[in-house]
Amino acid sequence: MMQTPIKASKTVIITGGNSGLGYYCAQAIAQSCTNWQIIIASRNLPRVEEAVQQLTAETNYSFIEGMTLDLASLASVRQFVQDFQTREHPP
Numbered sequence: 432m433m434q435t436p437i438k439a440s441k442t443v444i445i446t447g448g449n450s451g452l453g454y455y456c457a458q459a460i461a462q463s464c465t466n467w468q469i470i471i472a473s474r475n476l477p478r479v480e481e482a483v484q485q486l487t488a489e490t491n492y493s494f495i496e497g498m499t500l501d502l503a504s505l506a507s508v509r510q511f512v513q514d515f516q517t518r519e520h521p522p
C-alpha cells in the first residue's frame with residue numbers, strides 16, 4: 432500500500448484523463464509518484480468522477496481529483512482556469 436504525504440508539491444493536469452491513454456497516464460503517475468496532485472480534466476463530469484473513484488481505489492493514491500473541461504469550448508477553458516485558481520494547488 433502506497434503512503435501519500437499530507438501536501439502535494441506539484442500539479443499535473445491530464446486532459447481526457449477519464450479514459451484511454453489519459454487514464455493510464457494518470458494511473459502510472461499515481462503508482463510512481465508520492466506527492467503530485469493529479470487533476471483529471473474532461474468534459475463529462477459523471478465520467479470524470481467515476482474515473483477518479485476507480486483510480487483512487489486501484490492505486491490507493493489520495494491526490495487525485497476531477498474537474499470539468501471541454502477543450503472544444505473557450506468558455507469552458509476559461510471557467511476551468513478560474514476553478515483551478517480557486518483550488519490553490521501547487522504549480
Ligand SMILES: NC(=O)c1ccc[n+]([C@@H]2O[C@H](COP(=O)([O-])OP(=O)(O)OC[C@H]3O[C@@H](n4cnc5c(N)ncnc54)[C@H](OP(=O)(O)O)[C@@H]3O)[C@@H](O)[C@H]2O)c1
Nearest residue numbers: 446447448449450451452453473474475478500501502503
Ligand atoms: N501519436 C500517437 O501515436 C498516438 C497514439 C494513440 C493515441 N494518440 C492520441 O492520444 C489521444 C488519446 O487517445 P485515446 O486513444 O486515449 O483516446 P480516447 O480513448 O478517445 O480518449 C479521449 C479522451 O479525451 C476526452 N475528450 C475528447 N474530447 C474532449 C474535449 N473536447 N474536451 C476534453 N476532453 C475531451 C475524452 O473524454 P470523453 O470520455 O468525454 O469522451 C476521453 O477521455 C488522442 O488525441 C489520440 O489521437 C496518439
